[in-house]
Amino acid sequence: MTKITFVQPDGRSQTVSARAGDSVMQTALAHSIDGIFAECGGAMMCATCHCYIEDARTGEASQGEEDLLDCAEDEVRPSSRLSCQIKVSEDLDGLVVHLPVTVD
């Protein structure tokens, strides 16, 4: 079983069990994690599943993902990812995902 920890901007964290094959975004939705909206359902079209991940195991964002990140609501950092583009596997056990703050 793969455990993923979601950390809110205020420091609250929640560790959940993720199903292999789901995306990190789907895992977040399944556990009602605040801050992940995923309006387009994982089509890489809305950037509402934006998060920060500093973990080399998740690989690099594709060009398409980079383009979308430019359209994200929140501050984009080098660690920015779209959680719909990261597939859960046992290799990702212990992954830590930080949720963004809305800038306004």
Place this chain on the structure above:
Amino acid sequence: MLDIPVNEAVTLADLTRDPYPIYRQMRAETPVVRVAQTNRIFVTRFEHTKWIKENPEIFSSDDPMTPMKPAFQAHTLMRKDGDEHRAERMAMQPAFSPKVIRTDWAELYTKLAEDYVSRLPKGETVDLFADLCGPIAARILAHMLGLEEATDEQMQRWSQRLIDGAGNFGNDPELFALSDAANAEMNALFEQVMPRHIAAPNNSAFSVMLNAKMPIPVSQMYANIKIAIGGGINEPRDALATILYGLLTNPEQLEEVKRQEAWLDAFEEGVRWVAPIQVSGRRTTQEVQIGDHVIGPNETVMTIQASANRDEAIYADGEAFNVFRDKHPHQAFGSGPHHCAGAQVARRTLGQIMLPLLFERFPNMALTDPKEVIWSGFGFRGPLNLPVTLA
């Protein structure tokens, strides 16, 4: 596995007048049903409509027979899938990104909204649909696309001609003649403003597309701008009118919205309650099971987000306008690759700027009589008028 039931009774006229009782019955009894009069399969439950839109390999947007093609004089991104769709959409998307909304459009919209609202005569009765909802939607869109030279009247007329042409399933030559004339006017304006956008790059959609590192063909830029004109006026216009109607007919909710400044919640509830775009078509690329039914390839499936947004499985008392209901994502902006590109712009302009501004200026405005408000539409739906006394 069951044969798809056929509904011989329902007519387009019924659906245009009031589709909601029909959808409620369909959700309960025939959630996947062929509507004989349209020869299309209606899918009305939340889980199915969402799933269909999120599986474009099975449910394609590409429809070679759509009247959209003659209406827009182009095969547009709305009717494309995969990489081809993505390339054209992403060419325009930066102009609608939250970043550019913050840097450019929010401030401009605030100024425009103040201007348009200040023209409304306090103490008098006006039709807010015609005097505010349509014109302000046209004005901000003209700026966002880089077409400031177009008048509100032109923008609204072009939009309507494109929509009428795109819905011209009966191939009425009169409607295509009107959309052709609108296309000629739009093309002439595009040619006129193109040098300006090349000389002085800016954040408007036309300029962003023209100055991209790897620009899409100019013909597709034209098609993209026309899609934005066809799709970017009605929706915010109808959304605004719908939200205002919902708030003005539910004064206790309006007071609570003012108290909590819950304008964004009011926005979300309005578009959930009556989605400005009610229906989206997809074509099956293979045999596929939806619910208890198997559907063959090359069938046109109508995903009815208007119905999904009131599905009893998701929403308690979904037929009612209730800003303070338990939150659940709605499908008014669709889902999947064709998720509305204007969703964030709409939330910010209407939810964060227009609604608080309007109620601050006219805190006691009231509908003259809710029964006078006429609702209409099957594909696109909203009030056709909104007579309000401004106070």
